[in-house]
């Protein structure tokens with residue numbers, strides 16, 4: 199599907215169910231999943247899906263391998279909990295993932311996850327195009343740039359600054375609330391140094407490993423391609439929390455920023471800007 203990376207810049211994405219990242223699949227440890235994988239008639243290429251939550255050959259990649267106009271079926275039991283990536287795994291999988299074919303499957307532990315007020319789903323990936331970032335028009339795919347790991351764009355959820363006031367709008371919370379952020383890094387190549395500007399990851403489960411005790415008060419955490427993180431935030435004061443890859447050229451020049459806006463009354467005991475004066 200053709201869509202805009204930023205206003206005026208179009209790109210041919212390949213997607214699961216028309217979205218980047220693909221659908222957030224939520225199951226419970228011990229569930230049996232009946233998967234129907236359909237490669238639309240209008241599609242031009244073979245695709246499949248490899249779930250890191252599956253115990254079995256290729257994570258289901260061979261069982262779901264389909265040509266355009268074909269449908270495949272797979273039943274699988276999720277035997278261990280955690281947040282896992284799924285992604286296309288055809289022979290040129292790096293290109294398919296870069297075009298958008300990745301997402302998250304959350305296998306909740308039997309006892310469930312702690313209660314929060316909001317949950318947000320982010321997917322980071324790189325887009326390698328044959329024109330400079332921001333040049334208006336249609337951008338083709340640049341395989342050479344991908345091989346050299348020099349992306350034109352690094353984005354959350356398929357769009358430059360997509361979840362911000364200038365585009366589709368920020369994620370929204372109220373002060374005093376809690377939010378759980380699920381990050382999946384499709385890559386195909388770059389590790390995300392995940393950081394909330396003006397906040398801190400209060401609890402962070404590396405690799406989406408919910409059976410592991412979380413880390414606390416973490417500023418920046420690496421999330422490699424092919425992996426995930428689950429992290430919680432609280433919002434004691436109002437304002438914007440900017441989620442970024444702290445490899446900051448990716449933020450300034452390549453689009454990797456998403457905003458959570460916290461609405462509420464000022465709390466001067468915690469944050470109190472003083473007067474500004476000329477020297």
Ligand SMILES: [Cu+2]
Pocket residue numbers: 212244245246286287288294299
């Ligand atoms: Cu594919």
